[in-house]
Amino acid sequence: MKGYFNTLLYAVTIYLANAYIWNYFSKKRGSGVFTLRNMVIGFCSNIVISIVAILLVRIVANVGFGNMPISSFLAAENGSFYYVAFLIALLSTLIFCAFFYYKYRQENNVKEQKIIAGTASAKFDALKNQLDPHFCSIV
Template sequence: MKPIFKEIPRAIIISLTIFFVLVLIRLITGNSITFNYALLVNFGYTMLYGLTLYLSNAIVFMYLDKVFQAERFTPKRILIGFVLSFLVSVLVIFFLRIFEDVIVDGLSFSVFLSQEHMANYLVAIIITLVVTLAFHAFYFYKAYAENKVKEQKVIAGTASAQFESLKNQIDPHFLFNSLNVLSSL
């Protein structure tokens, strides 16, 4: 199974979580939630944006893991990952907005471009930044912890080997001393 397909369940869970957080924000701010077609469309767009953004960023991180295989936890890798993730996210949001306005809503491309403003991207970029930072932090903490466990296993293996070596050195002396005691008796 390709690694990107393993990410789909996680992408679905994150997209659903974002949808429920957005609904919760509406409820907290005093807006009412009605289960109608508009909510279904909102759910569809949230899932579309969430899945597409997550999977595109997952591809970026998988590529960077291959490029920085030996240097996965350097500040250079983290900075490049964050900047690339941000740029890919903005580009994906732009293409999703084209899909939403031009293909689904039927606007012409020139009208779409004339109506584009940075405010159209603000919420999506903020959510993407928060999710990206959270996953960046979680991912690197998890990988850092795994590396620490590997280091501890190597240290434990070395200590165990040293112990066995010392034990093997002591055993012949013990046997020799025991034989000496027996022969003197």
């Protein structure tokens, strides 16, 4: 049960960290979030925040719940764990990036279709008025 709780704690923390960064960048940059520069900044920020979040979860899990002294925790820290954390952060960042890009493209497609439909409707109304300029449509 302890392993499940730790895994859940890591997964939720990484998810929340990634979601916060992408939502922040989406609000700050708007539609310009998917430019190359902004994507690189967001991607790097996401990885850094994910690794910091993992460090904080490790501190809470080992020092807070595990009653390990902070000095022992810091002495026992190993860079190889953060290599795995980096890979996890990279994977989760790629997933978030793909999800938000897909969502962005779908929203743009819907906007384009609405514009096309509005243009077609306006053209239809213009043609209808050309056929019978005295025709009065009640809508």
